[in-house]
Amino acid sequence: MSQLNRQKLLASAVSALVACSVGHSVAEESSKGGEIQEEIIVKGLKERFGSGIGRAEYVLGAEDIELRPGGAEITQALTKIPGVQVSTGDSRGGSFSLELYLRGLNDQQIGLSVDGIPAGDARFNGGSPPNRYVESSNVGQITVSQSSGEIGSPSRSALGGFIDFATEDPKEEFGVEVELGTGDDEYRRNFLRVDTGEIAPGLSGYFSFSDQSNDIYTGPNNRDRDREHLDLKLVKDFGESSVSYRYSYNKLDDNDFGIVSFGDFLNDPNSDTVNDVFTGDPSIDGGFTGFGGALGGVREDILTYFNIDLALSDGVKLSINPYYHELEGESFAYQDEANVTASGDPRDRDVSQITVDGDGNPVADLRITPRNRERYGVTAELLLDGLIENNTIRAGFWFETDEANEDRNFFQVTDARTGIAFAQSALNYIEYERNIETDTAFFYVQDSISLLDDALGIDIGLTYHDIEYNYGSTLEEDAGTFPFSETIEAKTDGVDLKLGGVYRFTDDLEVFAGYSENFGGIFEDAFLGSSSAIDPQTIQAEQSDNIDLGIRYVTDTVALSLQAYWIDFENRLTTVPTMIDPDNVDDVINGNSPTQVVNQGGVDSKGIELTASYILDNVDLYATYSHQNAEWSEDDPTQGIVRGVQVQDIPEDSFFAEIGWSPRENVRFALNGKYVGTRVGANLFVPGFCNPFFCFDESGNGVTALQNLGVQELDSYWVFNFLGSYELQDIGELKNVRFQLNIDNLFDEDYIASVTGATSSLPEFGVIGGLDAESALDRYFISAPRTVTFSISAEF
Numbered sequence: 074m075s076q077l078n079r080q081k082l083l084a085s086a087v088s089a090l091v092a093c094s095v096g097h098s099v100a101e102e103s104s105k106g107g108e109i110q111e112e113i114i115v116k117g118l119k120e121r122f123g124s125g126i127g128r129a130e131y132v133l134g135a136e137d138i139e140l141r142p143g144g145a146e147i148t149q150a151l152t153k154i155p156g157v158q159v160s161t162g163d164s165r166g167g168s169f170s171l172e173l174y175l176r177g178l179n180d181q182q183i184g185l186s187v188d189g190i191p192a193g194d195a196r197f198n199g200g201s202p203p204n205r206y207v208e209s210s211n212v213g214q215i216t217v218s219q220s221s222g223e224i225g226s227p228s229r230s231a232l233g234g235f236i237d238f239a240t241e242d243p244k245e246e247f248g249v250e251v252e253l254g255t256g257d258d259e260y261r262r263n264f265l266r267v268d269t270g271e272i273a274p275g276l277s278g279y280f281s282f283s284d285q286s287n288d289i290y291t292g293p294n295n296r297d298r299d300r301e302h303l304d305l306k307l308v309k310d311f312g313e314s315s316v317s318y319r320y321s322y323n324k325l326d327d328n329d330f331g332i333v334s335f336g337d338f339l340n341d342p343n344s345d346t347v348n349d350v351f352t353g354d355p356s357i358d359g360g361f362t363g364f365g366g367a368l369g370g371v372r373e374d375i376l377t378y379f380n381i382d383l384a385l386s387d388g389v390k391l392s393i394n395p396y397y398h399e400l401e402g403e404s405f406a407y408q409d410e411a412n413v414t415a416s417g418d419p420r421d422r423d424v425s426q427i428t429v430d431g432d433g434n435p436v437a438d439l440r441i442t443p444r445n446r447e448r449y450g451v452t453a454e455l456l457l458d459g460l461i462e463n464n465t466i467r468a469g470f471w472f473e474t475d476e477a478n479e480d481r482n483f484f485q486v487t488d489a490r491t492g493i494a495f496a497q498s499a500l501n502y503i504e505y506e507r508n509i510e511t512d513t514a515f516f517y518v519q520d521s522i523s524l525l526d527d528a529l530g531i532d533i534g535l536t537y538h539d540i541e542y543n544y545g546s547t548l549e550e551d552a553g554t555f556p557f558s559e560t561i562e563a564k565t566d567g568v569d570l571k572l573g574g575v576y577r578f579t580d581d582l583e584v585f586a587g588y589s590e591n592f593g594g595i596f597e598d599a600f601l602g603s604s605s606a607i608d609p610q611t612i613q614a615e616q617s618d619n620i621d622l623g624i625r626y627v628t629d630t631v632a633l634s635l636q637a638y639w640i641d642f643e644n645r646l647t648t649v650p651t652m653i654d655p656d657n658v659d660d661v662i663n664g665n666s667p668t669q670v671v672n673q674g675g676v677d678s679k680g681i682e683l684t685a686s687y688i689l690d691n692v693d694l695y696a697t698y699s700h701q702n703a704e705w706s707e708d709d710p711t712q713g714i715v716r717g718v719q720v721q722d723i724p725e726d727s728f729f730a731e732i733g734w735s736p737r738e739n740v741r742f743a744l745n746g747k748y749v750g751t752r753v754g755a756n757l758f759v760p761g762f763c764n765p766f767f768c769f770d771e772s773g774n775g776v777t778a779l780q781n782l783g784v785q786e787l788d789s790y791w792v793f794n795f796l797g798s799y800e801l802q803d804i805g806e807l808k809n810v811r812f813q814l815n816i817d818n819l820f821d822e823d824y825i826a827s828v829t830g831a832t833s834s835l836p837e838f839g840v841i842g843g844l845d846a847e848s849a850l851d852r853y854f855i856s857a858p859r860t861v862t863f864s865i866s867a868e869f
Contacts, residue, residue, distance in 0.1 A: 117629070118628070118630070118688075122627050122686075123625070124583065124625055124627050125530070126573070126575065126585065127530060127575040128218060128585065128587035128589075129220045129585075130216065130217065130218050130219065131154050131216075131217045131219065131684075132214055132216050133150055133215040133217075135212070137150050137215075138150045139813075140745075140796055141209070141815070142164075142165060142813070142815040143210060143252050143262055143264065143866070144210070144254060144262045144264070144300075145165045145209060146171070146209075147204050147207055147212060149161065150215060151173075153695065153731065153745070154219075155698070155699045156219055156234075156699050156701070157173075157174070157175050158727070159172070160827035160854065162289070162329055163258070163290060163330075164817035164857045164860035164862070165860070165862070167327075167330065168298075168325065168327040168370070169329040169330065169370075170330045170854050172722070172827040172828070172829070174723060175219060176234060176638060176680065177233070177703025178640070178676065178678065178703075180196070180200075180202075180830065181194050181195070181196060181596055181830075182232040182593065183231065183235070183236060185203055185235075186228070186235070187206045187207055188237075188238075188240055188319065188378070189227070189380065190394060191473065194230050196598075203238050204323075205323045205376075206238075207240060208281055208302050208304050210252060210283070211241050211266070211281060211306075212239070213239050213241040216236070217234065217235075218234055219234045219621075219638070220589060220621045224467070224571050225452075225467065225469055225519075227452050229511075229513060229593055230615075232592075232615055232617040232642060233642065233678075243278050243279045243308055244277070245270060248270070249265070249266070249268075249869050250265070250866065251265055251869075253864065253865050253866075254862060254863065254865075255864075257861050258287045258288045260285070260862060261285060262864070263284045264283040264866075265281060265283075267279060267281070275311060276307070276310075277307075278308065280305050282304075285299075286299040289328050289329065289330065289365070290858065291344060291365075292328070292347055292348075292349040295350070295351070295365050296329075296368075297326075297328060298328065299325070299326040301323070302323050302324075303320075303321070303322040303323075304319070304321055305318075306318070306319045306320075307319075313384035314383045315382050316381045316382070317380045318377075318378075319376075320375075321375070321376045322374070322375050323374045324371075324372075324373045325372055326369070328365060329370075331345040331346055331347035331362060331365070332829045332852055332853060332854060333854075334851050334852070335754060335825075337851070338825055338853060343855070343858065346362045347362060347363070347364075347365040347368060349365055350364075351366065351492060352364075353489065354435065355407075355409040355428065355435050355437040356409050358489075359410075363407055363409070364493070366493065367439065367493045368405075368407070372401065372444075373401050373402065375398065375399045376396070378396030379395055379396075381394065388457065388459045389456070391456070392452075392453060392456075393451065394452045394453065396448075396451070397448070398449070399446070399448075400444070400445060402443070402445075403443040404442045404444070405439055405440060405441050407438075407439055407440075407486075409437055410427060410428050410438065411426065411427050411436040411437055411483075411485050412425075412438055412483045412501045413426070413502075419500045419501060419502050420503050421502075434490065436489055437486045438486065438502075439486055441482045442479065442482075443479070443482070444478075444479045446478075450471065450472050450473030450474065451471075451472055452469065452471045453470055454467055454469035455469065463523045464520055464522055464523075465521040465523075466519070466520050466521075467518070467519045467534075469516075470515060472513065472515075473511075474510065474511075475509075475510070476508070476509075477597055478506070479508075480503065481503070482504075483501045484497070484500055485501045486499075505546055505548060505549060506546060506547065506548045507544070507545070507546045508546075508601075509543070509597055510544070511540065511597070512540070513538070514538070514539040515537070516537045517534060517535065518534065519535075520532075520534075527577075528576060528578075529574070530574065530575045530576075532573035533571075534572070535571070536569045537565070537567070538565050538569075538594070539564075540564040540565065540614075541564065564594065566616060570589075570590050571588070571589040572588045572589070573587040573588075582626050583624070583625050584623065584625075586621060586623075587619070588620050589618070590617075592616055595614055596646060599612060599646065599648075612672060613672050614644060615642070615644050615645060617640055617641060618640070619640050621636060622636065622637045623635060623636030623637065629688075630689070631686070632684070632686040633685050634682075634685075636681070637679075638680060639679045640677070641675070642675045642676040642677075642706075644672045645672065646671070646672060646673070647670070647673050673707075674705060674707030674709060674714065674716075675705075676703055676705060676706060678703040678704075678720075680703075683699075684696070692734050694731070694732055696728070696729065696730040696731070697730075698726075698728050701725060701727075702725065703719060703723045704716075704717050704718060705717065705718055705720060710779040713756045713758050715756050715781070718753060718756060718784065719752070721753050721754060722827055724749050725751070726750035727748060728748040729748075730745065731746075732745075739799060739802075740799055741797070742795075742796065742798075743795070744795055744796075746791055746792070747793075748789065749789060750789045751788060751789050752786070752828075753784055754784075754786060754828060754852070755784070756784055757782035757783055759776045759778055759779060759782065760778065761778045761779055762778065764777060765777055790824035791822065793818070794815070794819060795814075795819050796815055798812065798813045798814070800812075810865070811865065811866045813865075814862075814863050815862045816859065817857065817859070818858060818859045818860060820859070821859040823855075824856045826853075826855060828852055829852055
């Protein structure tokens with residue numbers, strides 16, 4: 074893949090605009106996997122609460138997204154949905170620090186899409202969190218299917234739910250929108266959107282560009298986050314048929330945050346232990362607790378696609394959605410030693426580490442891990458509505474080819490005493506060069522039956538996955554150290570069943586139930602990364618069974634929803650270390666220890682979710698309560714897992730409440746608060762290399778390998794956010810001038826925000842010679858402090 078260039082991308086986007094304006098296509102207003110949906114500014118409560126749907130579903134509208142500061146990570150809007158947990162490094166976003174859970178399952182087990190186009194998983198490195206593809210100011214709605222019951226979801230990971238982010242359509246009139254933002258941590262945001270209006274019969278579009286940056290608050294001198302994003306969307310409407318085309322470009326340069334131990338947090342809850350100064354001593358500057366300026370990554374993403382919706386005849390519709398995604402990026406980390414091969418050839422497998430050169434000067438490597446990806450595919454659906462009385466039939470497919478590669482290179486730093494600069498010619502060692510091609514075929518069919526004068530609706534559906542993996546590592550295979558060339562054909566679990574039903578007692582009161590069998594593929598880290606030689610044929614794909622039950626009472630002003638769920642999640646896949654050096658546990662933290670991918674039992678998750686909303690004149694109230702029992706289903710002390718104990722980072726009880734007040738039409742205030750109950754941070758086990766002669770507990774007693782020391786529990790917390798907005802009357806040519814003030818973490822609470830997914834399955838390794846729960850392995854992200862953001866927007 075060639076190096077991306079911003080000027081070329083801009084030129085290609087403009088060319089696409091011209092091409093579509095003179096070409097003929099068949100298009101639609103906006104699409105979600107090809108289904109027609111209108112742009113909705115304010116969601117009615119019935120749509121918001123999923124009325125009429127035989128599964129748990131919730132819809133957020135633009136007014137929910139606007140509660141967050143302009144340019145904030147789009148997933149932050151999900152925090153008000155029951156069963157969802159979202160945490161980012163600071164109040165506006167994060168990459169490595171993004172953690173997302175839904176009903177006890179993590180971001181690798183949740184399906185994600187943009188306008189119905191599969192987005193992949195949300196891993197921080199080779200994954201694709203949704204903020205890569207969208208500009209928050211251009212998102213019109215977010216649909217969350219909490220139960221995985223949506224049958225047409227194009228994903229290899231929709232085991233515990235599915236989330237679709239739908240972008241706005243172009244506006245009917247020509248206009249320019251400008252948004253400027255500023256705030257704590259040197260936050261700066263510039264956003265420009267130009268809507269063309271109708272430039273030809275039925276054809277309109279918009280173009281937007283944003284540029285934003287902020288310092289990382291724990292290291293403002295040497296760490297920051299810079300993001301540039303370009304969007305182009307065109308819609309051609311032919312009445313009953315339509316076509317939309319979208320092009321998205323994203324560039325992200327992110328130092329992000331370090332992870333801390335429990336003891337680190339107690340010692341200083343406002344520090345992520347990463348150094349903000351360069352010392353010139355590699356033993357201090359190296360690793361995740363070293364120099365912050367050498368910790369992070371850069372990446373560029375292009376996503377482009379069509380949503381084509383054809384009305385073939387009365388009651389017969391066909392949607393076709395081809396897409397293409399390209400990723401180029403790399404992550405980097407400073408190493409406190411240099412790799413030296415016996416022959417001087419970086420591809421040599423005979424390697425050793427040195428800390429000083431021949432003159433006694435310190436030496437170090439900068440570890441660079443390039444990750445590239447090319448995905449292309451198509452989804453399609455045929456809809457037959459009413460051809461058979463009281464039946465609506467959907468049948469569709471998803472085909473995708475996903476080609477990814479990952480290398481790990483160690484470059485010797487030019488002068489470890491003065492900085493982290495290196496030369497491309499100073500390549501010391503190539504640890505691996507790996508690639509994987511994943512070919513996916515997914516088919517589905519569903520019949521929605523309406524009975525009892527439309528009072529009863531029943532959905533009966535079937536899905537089928539067929540996934541083939543072709544992976545290899547020529548470097549390691551040729552060296553004879555890592556036989557890593559294989560094809561796994563037709564990874565499938567057969568046909569999965571999805572059922573749903575809803576019964577309406579009245580227009581406002583209904584009950585629903587759903588059941589879904591779900592299948593997930595093998596994630597790329599089983600083949601890429603530092604995984605040791607394994608036989609992936611022994612790996613079982615993840616699977617889950619979901620059950621939903623619920624009752625909804627929804628009017629135009631009052632909504633109440635009570636739902637219960639059960640999830641049986643099996644064959645959980647995770648990456649674990651295969652070898653731990655008791656003298657250098659930092660290798661685990663820094664990602665330099667050998668690992669392998671294994672099936673590690675599963676999760677039994679069940680809970681209840683209660684949601685209420687009330688609208689009264691100029692006041693609106695919203696609240697939700699979740700009770701989650703997400704427990705490990707099997708023991709695995711080598712990885713800190715105990716059967717029957719709550720999964721790390723999942724609170725049993727959580728609560729969200731929000732009150733909004735609009736004393737005048739152009740003024741709005743909102744205050745929300747979220748309570749997160751106590752959570753399991755880790756199950757503490759004695760490391761496997763210990764014996765009673767050199768490992769001791771806090772009382773000085775000898776301990777044996779894999780002895781259970783107890784649970785490290787994280788305290789509950791409350792966090793509050795404030796919003797104030799004011800809209801002016803039109804000022805000359807300026808229209809809809811809007812000022813917005815956001816104060817996140819209003820009372821400046823200190824708490825542990827999340828357990829990192831990078832090490833959440835690892836046991837806590839205490840200090841040798843005196844195991845101490847407070848000195849355990851780094852695994853936590855700290856909370857963001859009080860953060861103020863101010864923005865102004867206007868149209869003309």
